[in-house]
Amino acid sequence: MPDADIYLSLKQRLTSNGFTHGSKLRAEALRREFDCSASTVREVLFRLSTVGLVDFKEQRGFRVPERSPEKLIELTHMRVLLEGEGTVLSIRNGGVAWEARLTAAHHQLSHIEKRIHGTDDPTDLVEIWFSSEREFHQTLISACGSETLKQMHGRIYAQFRQQLMVSDRRFNFISENIQHHAEILDAALSGDESLTRKKIHDHLARHLTGTTLGE
Structure with missing residues (x-):
């Protein structure tokens, strides 16, 4: 399997409950699973550590990050800032093509x-x-005109999803989510920048206390 495919496969599992929080990522076991060299696995794990999805310490090796209420709050604040700014820029720059993509994603x-x-x-x-869910939130900022903003959002979103990968599988929040996503879409399509920022904040506000990790 090509290195890029191994990277994407592990990234997907690291953000969707494929590994237990805090568990050790053993290069030898992954080498056998992907039928590749141990050096390839280590290189991929190092790459994942640079985007915050794997912890690495000398003598301890690679581990899945622990769940942390404090980290969740920090990541949520960053999502509110990046998605709010990115969506406002998309409203200004995206035009009908962006509106169509956003409507389709929603x-x-x-x-x-x-x-x-x-x-x-x-x-x-x-x-x-x-x-x-990832595609909708990425589409919100897709016409912002800033590759740096989109790349930073991608990293923050992945770490955010990793923190919630256990609780979000229970879907206790789904009826609220349906309403929130519809309100974000309506606000964005209306061109109301302040309302759009508010709806994005409201959508993520339940995570600003960190208590959602315990759901």
Whole structure:
């Protein structure tokens, strides 16, 4: 398997409950799983450590970051800032093409969330929800005109999702999410910049106490 595919596979698992928080990432076991060299695995794990998804310490090796209420609050503040600014810039610069992409991304996410809301066992919908939720929030900022902002948001979003990868699988929040995403879409399409910032903040506000880690 190419290095890039190993990187993407491990990144996906690190942000969607594929590993336990605090667990050791053993290069030898991963080498066998991906049928590659141990040096390739270590290089990929080092790359993941540079974006905050893996902890590395001498003598201790690689580990999945622990859950941390303080870190969740910090990441949430960064998401509010980056998504608010990025979406406002997209409103100004994106035009009809961006509005169409955003509407399409929301339609897909809304469909999945309504399916989850209507079932007792959403297990089969978990992975597609992770993907659709990420796509909607990335599309919000996609026309901001700043690659730096988008790259920083991508890192923050992945770390944020990693902190919540256990609690978010329970979907206790999904009915609220449906409403929040619709309100963000409506505000963005209306061109109301201050309302859009507020709706993004309101959507993420439940994480600003750090208590969502205990759900």
